[in-house]
Amino acid sequence: MAKRFTVDEYTEGILNGNRVLLSRAITLAESTLPTDQDLTQQLLNRLLPYTGRSVRVGITGVPGVGKSTFIEALGLHLVGSLGKRLAVLAVDPSSQRSGGSILGDKTRMNLLAAHPAAFIRPSPAGRSLGGVTRSTRETMLLCEAAGFDVLFIETVGVGQSETAVHGMVDFFLLLMLAGAGDELQGIKKGIMEMADAVTITKADGGNEQAARRARREYQNALHLFPLALSGWSPVVTTSSALTGAGVPDVWAVVERYVEQTQASGYFQRRRQEQNLHWLHEAIRAGLEERFYARPAVQQRLETVRARVKAGQQSPFGAAGELLGL
Ligand SMILES: Nc1nc2c(ncn2[C@@H]2O[C@H](COP(=O)(O)OP(=O)(O)O)[C@@H](O)[C@H]2O)c(=O)[nH]1
Ligand SMILES: [Mg+2]
Structure with a gap:
């Protein structure tokens, strides 16, 4: 496996225009592994003033x-x-x-x-x-x-x-x-x-x-x-x-x-709006991910799906039940 860099090394490399580190950081951003995502967020926090x-x-x-x-x-x-x-x-x-x-x-x-x-x-x-x-x-x-x-x-x-x-x-x-x-x-x-x-x-x-x-x-x-x-x-x-x-x-x-x-002033306003949109988008994605990761939800989901499919429970009531778990 390729060497893992620290947040400091990524930060310095990217700010210096190092292509190898930039490419590696993009690969991190594309990864779905929680540890890679953590590192990406730390890195983005550090780099935000330069964006x-x-x-x-x-x-x-x-x-x-x-x-x-x-x-x-x-x-x-x-x-x-x-x-x-x-x-x-x-x-x-x-x-x-x-x-x-x-x-x-x-x-x-x-x-x-x-x-x-x-x-x-x-x-x-x-x-x-x-x-x-x-x-x-x-x-x-x-x-x-x-x-x-x-x-x-x-x-x-x-x-x-x-x-x-x-x-x-x-x-x-x-x-x-x-x-x-x-x-x-x-x-x-x-x-x-x-x-x-x-x-x-x-x-x-x-x-x-x-x-x-x-x-x-x-x-x-x-x-x-x-x-x-x-x-x-x-x-x-x-x-x-x-x-x-x-x-x-x-x-x-x-x-x-x-x-x-x-x-x-439209240019700046639009970027602010885009950032807020992405904030809510990230919250929505994060909530959804956590919801489906909950053991209680995973245990109950298939049963509830079957009941909704068979018309034994309304989709809205079923969602309420799962969200309440
Ligand atoms: N005549 C002419 N052909 C072009 C021009 N730009 C692209 N093409 C041709 O159109 C085809 C598709 O181009 P491409 O850039 O791959 O399109 P893309 O799928 O939108 O990325 C290729 O065969 C190009 O050579 C142009 O300005 N003039
Ligand atoms: Mg193309």
């Missing part, structure tokens, strides 16, 4: 829309001309693919993965959405303490993971294809409504005109939504990760958003 300084961007879109390729192109712009340090994380609870991750296709991020200012971490494998989002959030904090000033959180764009990611980022970017209907793209109206920006991808070759048309259509559609609490009107752009056209513009939009919402 919160990054810009957190969620990136979503259906498989094949070009997320990985776009992240590589935008990422290289950030670590290159803009001199940023970038961490790319993923939320993909369902994936059984190689490495258990949508970032298993790291091949699309070859250059970025090799860049010293970039850090790419796949989604933890084989966990529930709740488990993945929790460890991703902890991983975000670890990356911030390690000095990354931009975080990308990639999500698959097919389920509830978007909502979870939206709840942990400052800015939500939706990637769309031109010419495919919304149904075809599997994008629900709710996801459109969460977007702070939409970029129509693959605006290159013979596809530019269609992309521009789609841009106008989405821009019009988004205008019909009520103004967001942020006071920000979503922006629609076109881009090509292949030619690089329009890629830096997306980052300019993110920067404009951050400036505007920091000036209005």
Whole structure:
């Protein structure tokens, strides 16, 4: 077994930007072992003063829309001309693919993965959405303490993971294809409504005109939504990760958003709300875990389940009985 580090060693290593210790700490955060979770919490307490300084961007879109390729192109712009340090994380609870991750296709991020200012971490494998989002959030904090000033959180764009990611980022970017209907793209109206920006991808070759048309259509559609609490009107752009056209513009939009919402106070308020949400989420998960771990509950649960199933006891009365044990 690999050497176990102390909280002091982790803290110092992460603050010094040591990749090995950062990766090991993320593995701890992903672990479900109580001792690992304890250590993670101690570490996060120590690192908390050094977190919160990054810009957190969620990136979503259906498989094949070009997320990985776009992240590589935008990422290289950030670590290159803009001199940023970038961490790319993923939320993909369902994936059984190689490495258990949508970032298993790291091949699309070859250059970025090799860049010293970039850090790419796949989604933890084989966990529930709740488990993945929790460890991703902890991983975000670890990356911030390690000095990354931009975080990308990639999500698959097919389920509830978007909502979870939206709840942990400052800015939500939706990637769309031109010419495919919304149904075809599997994008629900709710996801459109969460977007702070939409970029129509693959605006290159013979596809530019269609992309521009789609841009106008989405821009019009988004205008019909009520103004967001942020006071920000979503922006629609076109881009090509292949030619690089329009890629830096997306980052300019993110920067404009951050400036505007920091000036209005919305940026800070939203982070506070997200923290409170995660507090209650953690309490709920902790209570549930303790409840099911109680021997009295474990003893009685199967009987009660059978009685509820057979219609001999109401679900609510049964819950009351178990909660009273
Ligand atoms: N023409 C063109 N193809 C692209 C572009 N971006 C991605 N692709 C292609 O679209 C396919 C899916 O891209 P990928 O980044 O893996 O999509 P993801 O599933 O959303 O991560 C790949 O074959 C890419 O080469 C682009 O800007 N222009
Ligand atoms: Mg991908």
